[in-house]
Each structure stands twice: as C-alpha cells, then as structure tokens.
Amino acid sequence: MVIKVAIAGPRGRMGKQAVATLIKNNEFLLVSVLDHKNEERFLEHDIPVFTSLEELIYHTKPDVLVDLTVPSCVFEHTITALENGVRPVIGTTGFTDLQLEEVRKKVEEKEIGCIIAPNFSIGAVLMMKFSQMAAKYLTDIEIIEMHHDQKVDAPSGTALKTAQMINDVRESFEQGHTDEKELIEGARGANISGMHIHSVRLPGLVAHQQVLLGGEGQLLTLRHDSFDRTSFMSGIVLSINEIMKHNTLIYGLEKLIL
Ligand code: NAP
Numbered sequence: 001m002v003i004k005v006a007i008a009g010p011r012g013r014m015g016k017q018a019v020a021t022l023i024k025n026n027e028f029l030l031v032s033v034l035d036h037k038n039e040e041r042f043l044e045h046d047i048p049v050f051t052s053l054e055e056l057i058y059h060t061k062p063d064v065l066v067d068l069t070v071p072s073c074v075f076e077h078t079i080t081a082l083e084n085g086v087r088p089v090i091g092t093t094g095f096t097d098l099q100l101e102e103v104r105k106k107v108e109e110k111e112i113g114c115i116i117a118p119n120f121s122i123g124a125v126l127m128m129k130f131s132q133m134a135a136k137y138l139t140d141i142e143i144i145e146m147h148h149d150q151k152v153d154a155p156s157g158t159a160l161k162t163a164q165m166i167n168d169v170r171e172s173f174e175q176g177h178t179d180e181k182e183l184i185e186g187a188r189g190a191n192i193s194g195m196h197i198h199s200v201r202l203p204g205l206v207a208h209q210q211v212l213l214g215g216e217g218q219l220l221t222l223r224h225d226s227f228d229r230t231s232f233m234s235g236i237v238l239s240i241n242e243i244m245k246h247n248t249l250i251y252g253l254e255k256l257i258l
Pocket residue numbers: 008009010011012013014015034035036037068069070071073090091092093094117118119120121151207232
C-alpha cells in the first residue's frame with residue numbers, strides 16, 4: 001500500500017530534505033504541503049500548497065502528516081491532524097510536558113498513532129540510549145548540545161529527551177559544590193534534576209551533542225554529530241512506515257528501534 005503523506009514546513013531546512021526524500025521513495029505519495037505562504041503549487045514538484053490544515057486534509061486526505069515547522073504551531077497541527085484521523089509524525093521540537101499530555105489524551109481518544117521524535121537520527125538515538133546505560137554507574141552528568149544559530153528553542157529537544165531518559169535510571173541530586181554560586185546568571189546552564197545542560201548556538205553547526213559523565217579519576221564522553229540533514233531522513237521514513245501499524249503515542253525514535 002502506498003502511504004499518502006503531507007508535509008508541514010516544506011520550505012524549511014528539514015522540510016526541503018524531507019520533500020526530496022519522499023518524492024524519490026515509491027512507498028510514499030506526497031499529496032500536499034502545509035505552508036503559511038500560499039504559492040498554490042510547490043516548487044517544481046507540482047504539489048498543492050495549503051495554508052489551512054483542515055482544508056489540506058479535506059482536499060488531499062493524507063494518511064500521515066510530517067511536521068517540520070516551529071514550536072509555536074506544531075501543537076495545534078498535531079491536535080488538528082489527530083482530530084481528523086491523520087497520523088502525525090512530528091519532528092518539530094519544543095513541546096511542553098502539558099502539551100505532550102494533551103496529545104497523549106487525544107491519541108487515546110482517537111485510537112490512532114502519533115510519533116513525536118525530537119531526533120530522527122539513528123546515531124543520536126543510540127547516543128541517548130548509551131548515555132542512559134552509562135548513567136546507572138556514572139551519575140554526575142553534564143550535557144552540551146550545539147546547534148546552528150537559527151534554532152529557536154533551547155535546550156534542544158534531544159538534550160531534554162536525553163535528560164528524561166537518564167532521569168529514569170538516575171536518582172535526582174544536585175551536582176557540584178553545595179556552595180556553588182553563579183557570578184553571571186546562566187553560567188552553569190539549565191538544571192534538570194541536578195544535571196546541567198548547556199546550549200551552544202553558532203553558524204556552521206547542524207546538530208551535535210556531547211554527554212559528559214564524570215567519575216572518580218575518569219570521564220566518559222559520548223558524542224554524536226549530524227553533519228547535514230540527510231542524517232534525519234532514514235528516521236522519518238521508518239516513522240512513516242511504523243506509525244501506520246500503531247495506535248498509541250510514541251515519544252522518541254528509540255521506542256521503535258531499540
Ligand atoms: P526552519 O528551516 O526554520 O524551517 C521551519 C519552516 O516552517 C520554515 O519554512 C517556516 O516558514 C515554516 N513555518 C513556520 N510556521 C509555519 C506554519 N504555521 N505552517 C507551516 N509552515 C510554517 O527549521 P528547520 O531547521 O527545518 O527545523 C524545523 C523543526 O524541526 C525545528 O523545530 C527543529 O528543532 C526541528 N528539527 C528536528 C529534527 C529531528 O530529528 N526531529 C532535526 C532537525 C530539526 P518561514 O520561514 O516562512 O516562517
């Protein structure tokens with residue numbers, strides 16, 4: 001069966017790559033794109049462009065919506081897709097815990113699958129999993145995530161997800177000196193359950209993360225680099241195929257591959 005797919009955010013850096021990937025894959029039919037600029041037809045591909053998700057769904061009936069937009073609209077897109085029986089595959093980061101809970105409730109109500117994957121790169125998912133394994137033994141941890149300077153949310157969805165996975169195996173405690181003081185606000189980064197996350201934003205970067213796990217006389221560094229956005233495409237293809245077989249909320253690609 002050919003899976004009918006719509007993409008939200010097709011002019012973006014991730015969206016462009018996803019369009020190119022889906023167009024050359026015979027398992028999928030790219031039926032439409034959602035943009036907030038209406039160009040009627042999308043680039044050279046002759047694909048209809050919609051500015052309203054309801055209209056896109058009504059006219060082109062996709063099975064799956066791939067969202068690669070911005071944090072401010074992704075929650076609304078996800079709920080609208082679920083309301084209308086379309087399975088969301090969400091790459092856009094920046095969901096709050098409350099929003100994730102709302103999505104979970106909607107998925108249960110509608111009984112159709114939804115994947116929210118803060119990172120579609122298989123290597124990054126392995127880095128997260130290895131960090132979780134190591135955190136059982138080396139519990140003092142700092143995460144340094146580095147992204148291009150056009151990224152709007154910080155810390156990254158990948159860093160947050162890594163911290164959540166580590167939290168599942170690590171007792172919460174404040175790291176460092178008990179009398180530690182920041183001389184400049186933010187010097188120690190964000191604090192999640194006593195772990196620290198530092199966000200670097202620079203032109204030239206794509207998506208990179210190091211997890212540093214310190215112990216007596218030793219340091220374990222786990223590092224992953226996405227050098228270009230093709231690194232995310234196999235995860236998107238896998239998610240579109242898999243979501244057709246599920247009717248729950250799957251948060252994180254690791255739920256599919258590990
Ligand atoms: P980007 O280049 O800024 O692309 C975002 C696109 O969304 C832009 O073309 C933007 O259009 C469009 N957009 C904004 N509001 C919209 C709306 N209401 N409807 C439709 N389109 C809308 O960003 P990117 O680097 O491609 O990243 C996109 C998202 O994916 C970000 O949240 C990023 O963190 C995330 N990401 C996820 C992964 C993963 O593996 N899960 C990997 C990389 C990035 P305008 O520019 O005209 O506003």
